[in-house]
Amino acid sequence: MMQKPRDRLFVALDVDDLKSADMLMNRMQGLVSQYKLGAQLLTAAGPEAVMHVRRRGSGVSYDAKFHDIPNTVETAVTNACRIGATIVNVHTSGGSDMMTAAARAARDVAKKLRQPKTLVLGVTLLTSLTQGMLGQELGVRRALVNQVVHLARLAQAAGLDGVVASPHEIKAIRKACGPRFVILTPGIRPAGHARGDQKRTLTPGQAMAAGADYIVVGRPVYRAPDPAQVVRSIYQEMEDALA
């Protein structure tokens, strides 16, 4: 993948309304060209938020994390593709049939509307989960990294374009699923930034060096006094790691 750092960063727009989203995007105008929209903004502003960011000329990763029966997920992914999401995600734990339905929906919309195909990614394990939580709460006995690789393989076999995983699992997924399988990773913390609720974090440079295609950064950017400055230093770190 030969894209510039700019094409490989999504800034999370975790705000409560479109006005705040616009204010944030204005501060990064000309610098950031892709945003990640998730539960926070979408429950407040709805799908209009996706269309709004697209109209501003930016790419959108629609962090929907759909997890439902196949028919429901198929129609939801269809709608996400129709409103122009560049990327949409579903939970791999929804199973193979659900993921196959999601992949089919994206292909069908691209064909019907003659627009670029929305990438469909499978969320493996949330970056806020730990090995202890996996065993004690979810009853999964496998080592966390092995469970992530298992879910990534399932996603690939179901026809998804890639997965969402923590930076700690990038190398193992790459090895198991090959160079063309897309890996998008949140849980990114530039040096000196608070981890917050994220448990499995790495810096932007480390994530690039490990083989991530895309990184998602939220709080370290939107809570900074000067978001543009943080973005510039992230790009620099990414560039250094890729050089």
Ligand code: C5P
């Ligand atoms: O603020 P922070 O950089 O931790 O934001 C990460 C973003 O990525 C959040 O919006 C979160 O919902 C999302 N995300 C995540 N872990 C996943 C999938 C998405 O943290 N597995």
